[in-house]
Amino acid sequence: MESIPSDIVLHEKTRAFLERNHTLFIGGEWLEPRSNRYFGTENPANGKELAQVALADEADVDLAVAAARKAFRQTWREEITPAMRSDLLYQLALLMERDRQVLMELETLENGKPLENAAYDVDSAISHFKYYAGWPTKFEGSGIPVDNQHMVYTRREPLGVVGLIVPWNFPLMIAVWKLAPALAAGNCCVLKPAEQTSLTALYLAELIKESGFPDGVYNVVTGPGFPTGEALTSHHGVDKISFTGSTPVGKEIMKTAAASNLKDVSLELGGKSANVIFADADMSKLSESLTWSSFYNTGQECTLGSRIFVHKSRYEEVVDMLSKGAGALKIGDGFHDSDLGPMISRQQQERVLNYIEQGIKQGGELIFDSKVSVPDEGYFMTPKVFVGVGDEQVLNREEIFGPVVTISSFEDNAEVLERANASEYALAAGVWTRDISLAHRFASELEAGTVWINGYDRFNAAVPFGGFKQSGIGKEMGRSAMHLYTREKAIWVAL
Incomplete structure (x- = not known):
């Protein structure tokens, strides 16, 4: 064959x-x-x-x-x-x-x-x-x-x-x-x-x-x-x-x-999940999760944290962490020790490329695009990280279903809660903080069917899963x- x-x-x-x-x-x-x-x-x-x-x-x-x-x-x-x-x-x-x-x-x-x-x-x-x-x-x-x-x-x-x-x-x-x-x-x-x-x-x-x-x-x-x-x-x-x-x-x-x-x-x-990182987040735990919660399955997963919100005091650190993590991912055939496989089809690949083009036209800044080599055949795509994207712009509003994430900074909790909930989707969300009281309060106010605290993308047959809103x-x-x-x-x- x-x-x-x-x-x-x-x-x-x-x-x-x-x-x-x-x-x-x-x-x-x-x-x-x-x-x-x-x-x-x-x-x-x-x-x-x-x-x-x-x-x-x-x-x-x-x-x-x-x-x-x-x-x-x-x-x-x-x-x-x-x-x-x-x-x-x-x-x-x-x-x-x-x-x-x-x-x-x-x-x-x-x-x-x-x-x-x-x-x-x-x-x-x-x-x-x-x-x-x-x-x-x-x-x-x-x-x-x-x-x-x-x-x-x-x-x-x-x-x-x-x-x-x-x-x-x-x-x-x-x-x-x-x-x-x-x-x-x-x-x-x-x-x-x-x-x-x-x-x-x-x-x-x-x-x-x-x-x-x-x-x-x-x-x-x-x-x-x-x-x-x-x-x-x-x-x-x-x-x-x-x-x-x-x-x-x-x-x-x-x-x-x-x-x-x-x-x-x-x-x-669909989903357009918020991944919220507070100033006191445990960076060692976050580093184990951030890359995969952004790009797992080549971004073709509805729960991925494609909207990353970071407290301004940790913003540069998180941008660097994600860029290094994404840059280290190996891309290739699923049988040859790769981290990310191809997009499912040429149609899906072109759809994601169109979103990237729209994002750039709307003023989004593509600050990271992995330079790792990809096979000549197939529908492969490298991870991409955007900053400077408004909440109403296409990259933060629509489900892209590809290896594309945005990072935004915030200053106070009320601001980021409003932004995290400013989506027609409400499937999942992540919260990173050592403050257990803040974690539970924030999780209770997030509009999401599943909220992960100090971790991401965890599933079990006994735990209900599904979203709110659209x-x-x-x-x-x-x-x-x-x-x-x-x-x-x-x-x-x-x-």
Whole structure:
């Protein structure tokens, strides 16, 4: 395969999977798309085609939803007990551990990220399945004492068929953030991965089948937002859509969901996170985090601290720290000891370059642009640091989704709080201070779904994650995610 350099040694399962025909996984079977149409997915490290993947249209989505509905009514809900669901989820986690290297390699090949980062994603996905394997037997209702003539109780029930639409930046991990609680709650799923990164979702189908899940519980329809995504979000047989991606697309999904069958919707959308560094910040801890919290995954992460606010007394120190850290990052193919891989596509690379051009035109000063060498092929980009950018300018207002950050100084706490909150996004934020009272007060007033104090970008399957404002609706992970995939029913019994 031309898309894989000859010096890269892949697991035999990875090579075998890449060489096969990538069809749709529906009702426990691999099916050709009804239209017989396919599209190419490429290796962003060299821009060459990696595989041909089936393009699902409305007819294919209909078939997948019907398979999920049949499984929900006839098998998953009626024959599989909560304890059996737990066993299946844990068995799946064990199979993922067995094929960890394969999942890592597929993620690196189609996303471009370094293999070490892909390992973190795969391990996170495994830990999520293990965590949610404990949930099916933990659901409890409540009794409500209303009077002496009635017994009233509540119960939580699965929604039915849920559509899961996931992005390309963390394709396996975010798919599992949705899939694990949805299955634990007793739903059947139709997953649409991003068209740029479909392979791990398809490989996961092999493991789900091997785990013993009933046919139709997990279905994969591959393709772009139109026709595949639109067919799923507008389908009257889908009870819920869970989407992670851009805010504009999330808004369109809400419209489509409302116009169809008023299906439930949860959204994890864009971010423009503030990373606030006070005068008394522990610089040794900050130095361990600042570069990665700015440029991890080549800036293609919605939680990254792309707006850095530094007290004026530490401003020059932090600018120097970030410039040195960014300059030391190695950029290259994910299989060759690199820190940052490529952008996902030429389109994304050009989008980020356009933002940089706009930022300069609006008066932003590009004070650091890494001079490290990058490969001639692929969609690589060096980290960039801007200063002198106003809060209303494009670099501080819009989600760039690339290795670009801004640094601004501040003098007092009220000023920086107002500036940190002056965004339509409210996904995450960071606070750096030794003053524990200040840390808690400031965190409570920040408009962000997650606030990290003296650290950044920490996640755990048990901790809810999601944003406010235009960063989304609903919380992934933890108990909160189980509520996303269930509905509460009240039952009155006359005595």
